[in-house]
Amino acid sequence: MSHYPASILRLIQHFSRLPSIGEKTAERLAMHVLRAPKKEAEGLAAALLDLKETVRLCSQCFGLSDAEVCRICADPARDAALVCVVEQPAEMVAIERAGAFRGKYHILQGTLSPMNGVGPEEIRIKELLDRAERGGVAEIVLATGTSVEGEATASYIAECLKGFPVKITRIASGVPIGGDLKFVDGMTLKRAMETRYVL
Amino acid sequence: MSHYPASILRLIQHFSRLPSIGEKTAERLAMHVLRAPKKEAEGLAAALLDLKETVRLCSQCFGLSDAEVCRICADPARDAALVCVVEQPAEMVAIERAGAFRGKYHILQGTLSPMNGVGPEEIRIKELLDRAERGGVAEIVLATGTSVEGEATASYIAECLKGFPVKITRIASGVPIGGDLKFVDGMTLKRAMETRYVL
Numbered sequence: 001m002s003h004y005p006a007s008i009l010r011l012i013q014h015f016s017r018l019p020s021i022g023e024k025t026a027e028r029l030a031m032h033v034l035r036a037p038k039k040e041a042e043g044l045a046a047a048l049l050d051l052k053e054t055v056r057l058c059s060q061c062f063g064l065s066d067a068e069v070c071r072i073c074a075d076p077a078r079d080a081a082l083v084c085v086v087e088q089p090a091e092m093v094a095i096e097r098a099g100a101f102r103g104k105y106h107i108l109q110g111t112l113s114p115m116n117g118v119g120p121e122e123i124r125i126k127e128l129l130d131r132a133e134r135g136g137v138a139e140i141v142l143a144t145g146t147s148v149e150g151e152a153t154a155s156y157i158a159e160c161l162k163g164f165p166v167k168i169t170r171i172a173s174g175v176p177i178g179g180d181l182k183f184v185d186g187m188t189l190k191r192a193m194e195t196r197y198v199l
Numbered sequence: 200m201s202h203y204p205a206s207i208l209r210l211i212q213h214f215s216r217l218p219s220i221g222e223k224t225a226e227r228l229a230m231h232v233l234r235a236p237k238k239e240a241e242g243l244a245a246a247l248l249d250l251k252e253t254v255r256l257c258s259q260c261f262g263l264s265d266a267e268v269c270r271i272c273a274d275p276a277r278d279a280a281l282v283c284v285v286e287q288p289a290e291m292v293a294i295e296r297a298g299a300f301r302g303k304y305h306i307l308q309g310t311l312s313p314m315n316g317v318g319p320e321e322i323r324i325k326e327l328l329d330r331a332e333r334g335g336v337a338e339i340v341l342a343t344g345t346s347v348e349g350e351a352t353a354s355y356i357a358e359c360l361k362g363f364p365v366k367i368t369r370i371a372s373g374v375p376i377g378g379d380l381k382f383v384d385g386m387t388l389k390r391a392m393e394t395r396y397v398l
Contacts, residue, residue, distance in 0.1 A: 007255070029218065051240065
């Protein structure tokens with residue numbers, strides 16, 4: 001690596017700090033930047049700085065936003081009585097992309113993980129309870145992941161919300177659409193069987 | 200994608216313009232930048248701008264340099280009578296990394312490729328002939344690739360240099376060290392047999 005000029009080395013090092021970018025890929029990216037028009041490098045640099053300047057968490061749902069309140073929370077066409085709880089902004093984006101939901105969101109920014117020192121205070125559960133307490137919420141859909149942490153977080157939130165006049169639901173697990181039943185793992189099949197519904 | 204705030208979208212788009220970075224990876228990279236310390240994003244942005252400002256081609260070998268003459272050309276300890284011709288800076292770096300060569304380089308910045316409109320004028324063959332003409336060069340090692348274009352470029356250069364009092368050599372092709380003979384492709388084996396040497 002040290003056979004490159006210092007400024008190329010520096011960019012290679014910066015690229016290789018990004019996740020899933022090894023040294024070889026970082027080298028290829030730097031070579032690409034070198035050949036690309038100056039405008040392209042400037043655009044990427046500006047986008048990086050701009051992101052750190054402008055993105056913050058929405059004051060209502062804690063999703064990513066470039067304003068005080070995010071576009072979804074500010075949208076009067078979305079059903080404010082329906083709140084979907086997810087772990088991270090990327091999961092909210094996945095649900096939005098699927099066009100699967102017309103309500104609003106609550107982004108926890110993590111899951112309970114006592115082993116890693118993440119308790120209820122570290123993720124935004126209190127803010128969710130505050131939202132339920134303020135009223136106007138008819139149903140809370142728990143769409144945290146199906147990992148051990150995601151399941152535990154959903155159970156914990158369901159427990160906390162017991163006293164509120166709010167319907168608590170959990171997003172379904174089961175056989176993927178178009179998937180072959182015989183390739184589905186046992187845990188998923190078991191859950192799919194337990195949560196079977198009447199046609 | 201459009202469910203992200205504009206500044207995140209912009210960074211995702213910029214990342215996905217880089218080679219081997221698809222939309223999913225670009226999304227993950229942008230999320231990483233979002234979580235990473237501001238200093239890290241600023242460092243990457245500065246390295247990008249710095250690269251486009253400072254890197255240029257060495258006036259002697261046409262390798263990458265941050266000065267008029269690159270470190271290798273400026274190094275009096277390297278044998279100026281021995282010139283290794285490679286296609287691209289990355290190949291020079293590979294040879295340097297292997298510690299395989301103590302001479303100087305000439306980087307063509309491409310290969311002959313008539314189908315793509317790349318003739319002898321588009322790559323730095325004239326500059327190589329000028330170097331040979333100026334004298335002081337005893338041997339030119341042709342280390343272009345073993346692709347059709349690399350081979351054709353080596354043959355063409357060898358032909359051009361015929362009139363000069365310079366020894367022309369070609370980097371060897373053959374069985375990789377530690378490789379199993381039965382897994383080596385026929386073309387390589389044929390070449391290895393043809394270029395066998397006396398022990």
